[in-house]
Amino acid sequence: MGPDGDLVTERLARGVRCFVVRIEDALAGYGWLSTGPEWIGEIQLELRPRQREGYIWNCVTAPEHRQKGVFGSLVLGIASAARRTGLRRVWIGTVAVPAEKALEPAGFRPALHFDVSALAGMRLMRVRRSADTALATDASSALRVRAGLVIRGSHPRRH
Numbered sequence: 209m210g211p212d213g214d215l216v217t218e219r220l221a222r223g224v225r226c227f228v229v230r231i232e233d234a235l236a237g238y239g240w241l242s243t244g245p246e247w248i249g250e251i252q253l254e255l256r257p258r259q260r261e262g263y264i265w266n267c268v269t270a271p272e273h274r275q276k277g278v279f280g281s282l283v284l285g286i287a288s289a290a291r292r293t294g295l296r297r298v299w300i301g302t303v304a305v306p307a308e309k310a311l312e313p314a315g316f317r318p319a320l321h322f323d324v325s326a327l328a329g330m331r332l333m334r335v336r337r338s339a340d341t342a343l344a345t346d347a348s349s350a351l352r353v354r355a356g357l358v359i360r361g362s363h364p365r366r367h
């Protein structure tokens with residue numbers, strides 16, 4: 209995890225689970241699964257999964273293993289492990305990377321869309337709901353955010 213390596217102990221201590229993809233003996237990628245509140249820096253909001261929900265975050269593929277299906281396999285593997293441990297839904301956020309097309313085949317559906325811009329230390333966000341109104345409502349509730357314009361101070365956190 210490079211400069212974030214020092215965060216591992218604290219994450220594991222608060223019950224966040226780490227999943228890795230190995231190719232032969234090498235660690236090709238990793239991602240984390242939380243069932244407790246987790247900060248989402250890109251949108252400056254805390255996601256609070258409800259009972260039997262989780263949140264997949266901080267997924268990274270090692271540069272030398274990109275575009276080999278590592279992220280797709282990782283997300284499928286975490287989702288399947290989550291199901292086995294009794295979770296009925298997992299949330300994930302993407303940041304407009306091409307790899308997000310791996311999410312739909314893994315069963316993920318869009319809930320909320322954020323257009324984010326930074327201005328004078330503030331985050332301006334336009335929040336739009338997906339067409340799946342029940343899902344969008346649950347996501348709004350987990351993030352405690354409503355559709356429309358949201359302005360937040362920028363508060364970087366290491367976690």
Ligand SMILES: CC(C)(COP(=O)(O)OP(=O)(O)OC[C@H]1O[C@@H](n2cnc3c(N)ncnc32)[C@H](O)[C@@H]1OP(=O)(O)O)[C@@H](O)C(=O)NCCC(=O)NCCS
Binds near residue numbers: 305
């Ligand atoms: C985003 C990231 C995790 C993708 O990992 P990856 O292991 O290379 O992704 P995959 O190989 O599983 O790709 C999934 C799909 O996206 C496509 N894809 C991935 N990266 C792509 C790129 N740069 N350009 C075009 N398509 C791309 C793959 O071809 C694949 O599509 P397919 O199933 O139709 O073949 C990796 O680039 C990364 O670690 N980036 C830095 C961290 C980051 O941005 N994390 C946020 C994740 S939301």
